[in-house]
Amino acid sequence: MANTGNDGHVIYRSGNPTQLWCYTPAILKTSSGRLVVTLDLGGPGLDNQQKSINKRTKRRGVGKIFISDDLGQSWVERGSFPFWHARPFECRGCLYIIGNAGDLYIIRSRDDGMTWTAPAPLTRNELWHGSATNILQENGAIYMCMDLRTDLAITGWNVAGLTPVILRGDDSGNLLERPAWTFSAGFAFKDKFDYRAASFGENFGIPFYPSEHAGPRSLTPTICASPPGWLEGNLVRITDPKHIWHDPNNATLYIILRANTNGSGYASVLKAIEQEDGGITLHDVKAPSGKVLSYIPFPGGSLKFYILYDAITQLYWMASSIIMDSMCKLSETPTGRYNLPSNQRNILGLYYSSNCVDWMQAHIISKGETEYHARNYPAFVFSGQDILLVARSGDGFAKDGQYANLVTFHTIRNFRSLVI
Numbered sequence: 001m002a003n004t005g006n007d008g009h010v011i012y013r014s015g016n017p018t019q020l021w022c023y024t025p026a027i028l029k030t031s032s033g034r035l036v037v038t039l040d041l042g043g044p045g046l047d048n049q050q051k052s053i054n055k056r057t058k059r060r061g062v063g064k065i066f067i068s069d070d071l072g073q074s075w076v077e078r079g080s081f082p083f084w085h086a087r088p089f090e091c092r093g094c095l096y097i098i099g100n101a102g103d104l105y106i107i108r109s110r111d112d113g114m115t116w117t118a119p120a121p122l123t124r125n126e127l128w129h130g131s132a133t134n135i136l137q138e139n140g141a142i143y144m145c146m147d148l149r150t151d152l153a154i155t156g157w158n159v160a161g162l163t164p165v166i167l168r169g170d171d172s173g174n175l176l177e178r179p180a181w182t183f184s185a186g187f188a189f190k191d192k193f194d195y196r197a198a199s200f201g202e203n204f205g206i207p208f209y210p211s212e213h214a215g216p217r218s219l220t221p222t223i224c225a226s227p228p229g230w231l232e233g234n235l236v237r238i239t240d241p242k243h244i245w246h247d248p249n250n251a252t253l254y255i256i257l258r259a260n261t262n263g264s265g266y267a268s269v270l271k272a273i274e275q276e277d278g279g280i281t282l283h284d285v286k287a288p289s290g291k292v293l294s295y296i297p298f299p300g301g302s303l304k305f306y307i308l309y310d311a312i313t314q315l316y317w318m319a320s321s322i323i324m325d326s327m328c329k330l331s332e333t334p335t336g337r338y339n340l341p342s343n344q345r346n347i348l349g350l351y352y353s354s355n356c357v358d359w360m361q362a363h364i365i366s367k368g369e370t371e372y373h374a375r376n377y378p379a380f381v382f383s384g385q386d387i388l389l390v391a392r393s394g395d396g397f398a399k400d401g402q403y404a405n406l407v408t409f410h411t412i413r414n415f416r417s418l419v420i
Contacts, residue, residue, distance in 0.1 A: 008366060008408035011037055011066055011075050011390065017397040017405035019045030023061070025390035025407045026132035026379045028088040030095060035068040036113045037075070037390055038097055038132070039407045040084035053082040053119060057102035057127060065097070067113050072388060072409045079116050081107055087132040087379075091142060091171045100128035100146070106176055120176040127152070129162060131304055132379050133234045136253075142169035145233035145255055150188045155215035159229030159260045160190040166235070166253065166272050166280050184272055184280035189229040193294065201228070201261070204295070208263030209340065220330050223339055226260060230268040233257040234307040236316060236356050243355055244288065245271075254285070256356060259301050264326040264342040267301030269293060299323075299351060299359055302342050304377045307356070313416050315352045319365065319378035319389060322347040336371030338402030345401040348375040348391060350412060352419060362418040365389060365410055374401045375408070387412040 014020045021043040028036045042061040052060050061084040066075045086099030095109040097116070103126050105119040130146030137143075144167050151161030166184040173180030194200060196213045209225040211217050216224040233255040238245045245254060257268040269285050285293040298305075300320025307318045325334070326342040333341050346368035351359040366375040377392035393406040 008391070008393070008410040009072060009075075010406055011409050012039055012064065012407040014041070014045075014405040016045040018399045018403075019043055020405075021045075021399070021403040022392055022405060022407050023377075024063075024085050024099075024132050025377060025392055026087040027381055027388060027390045028090060028095070029381045029383055029388065030090050030112055031093075032112055033069070034112055035072055035388065036088050036095060037066045037068075037407070037409070038086045038088050038099075039064055039066075039390075040086065040099075042084065043403065052101055053105065054102035056125065059084075059101075061101070063097070063099065065113065065116070071383070072411065075409075078113055081105075081116065081119060083119060085128075085130050085132065085146075087135060087144065089135050089137070089142060091137070091169075091175065096175055098122075098144075100130065102127050104128055104146070108176055117176070122178050122181060129231065131232045131377065133232050133304075134307055136235050136237065137171070138237075139250075140171050142171055142175075143167070143235055143253065145235050147231050147233075151190060153214065154190070154227060156224070157216065157226040157260075159231045160195065160213075160227040161188050162229060162231050163188045164230065164233045164255055164257060164270060164282065166255070166282075168274075168280060182278060182280060184282055186270075186282035189268075190227070193228070195228045204266075205263065206261045206266070206295070208261055208342070211262060223330055223333065225262045225340065228262070229260045230257040231260070232304050233270075234305065235272075236307060236309065238356070239309070239314070240354065245285070254356065255282075256296075256298070256307065258304055259295060259298075261295075261302065262340060262342070264302045264323045265297060265299070266295040267298035267305075269296050296357055299361070300349070303345065306378050306380060308380065308382065310382060310416070313352070313419060315354055315419065316356050317387070317415070318351045318353065318359065319380055320349060320351065321345055321376050322349040322361075322364070334371050336398075336400050338400045343401065344371070345374040345376040346371055348378060350387070350415070350418070360420070362415070363412060365412060366391065366393075366408075368394065370396070371401045372396055372398045374398065374404045376401075376404075385414050385416065387415045
């Protein structure tokens with residue numbers, strides 16, 4: 001067990017760090033005060049006996065469940081599940097974990113995480129993606145955003161072919177069954193934006209490096225640029241009546257998405273409107289000028305981030321990667337950094353905002369010693385005066401900053417005192 005402090009507590013450590021990698025940490029604090037953390041493992045070091053629950057996906061992975069009854073000082077493994085990209089939540093006295101292995105699957109616990117049901121499918125013959133971004137629970141519903149793979153023709157890292165989908169669960173229904181869930185209608189990045197057009201991203205340098213439309217473009221023998229796209233959306237509801245995005249009918253959610261621009265400093269944004277017939281539709285966000293707002297300035301927006309609204313401070317709190325070195329030459333990319341210069345993953349920061357556009361850095365959560373010492377892919381909960389956070393992390397044994405070998409737990413004490 002690691003000491004507390006900048007490095008946090010180690011929840012899980014890979015026994016084969018260059019072949020078995022840690023993904024998708026997520027955290028829940030249950031009504032009993034218990035902490036539940038989920039993560040998944042993948043890579044060539046995965047046990048060959050671990051078969052995918054779904055034959056349509058070539059990926060193999062296994063999810064793990066850990067619990068703590070002492071606010072993260074010690075952890076006990078309580079189970080596993082045959083899918084990944086999972087996130088836990090609580091509803092009406094039961095715990096749930098939802099994720100994907102091609103299709104979407106969900107499991108339930110009636111005893112505070114001690115035992116779990118077999119996976120129940122929520123979709124059929126689909127391919128999903130979506131790391132553990134936030135969950136909103138309000139007005140009798142559970143909201144989250146995941147990514148549906150709607151264009152499979154693009155090779156490599158295919159975020160241009162992802163369609164953001166809002167899932168809305170009826171908390172009075174059987175959440176193990178599809179009828180309890182509504183799925184938004186939407187569009188893939190490539191269907192909305194002609195990123196092959198000369199005018200796309202003009203004056204903003206997007207994409208930052210040249211890219212192809214059908215797959216990765218090699219820039220050096222070890223670095224490539226994928227087509228522009230979006231993924232891993234967080235949901236926010238604007239509560240301030242003074243905000244230009246505020247909806248007095250409370251029928252609009254905003255999706256702030258990780259943006260692949262092959263550079264840093266931007267996130268993508270969409271809005272979702274709940275219709276009177278119960279459907280959910282996705283739309284462009286427009287500036288007062290009428291111009292479509294495809295991107296917003298966003299610290300760490302090129303990597304996975306996590307947003308929660310705190311009613312006490314009336315602020316949105318966000319954890320993301322701090323990128324300080326995206327402008328280095330490709331030939332000068334530090335050893336251990338995965339792919340592009342903007343993929344710096346070893347510094348994790350905490351920010352706050354009153355409007356989800358203008359962010360103030362509040363705290364450096366953790367800084368790894370080298371590029372191998374990743375601190376990224378955060379998820380967190382509020383716990384009284386503190387933030388309890390999990391991260392995909394690495395140490396000197398990690399393959400690189402992307403393929404991490406640890407999941408770590410971090411406490412940010414008295415976080416509201418960081419507001420200036």
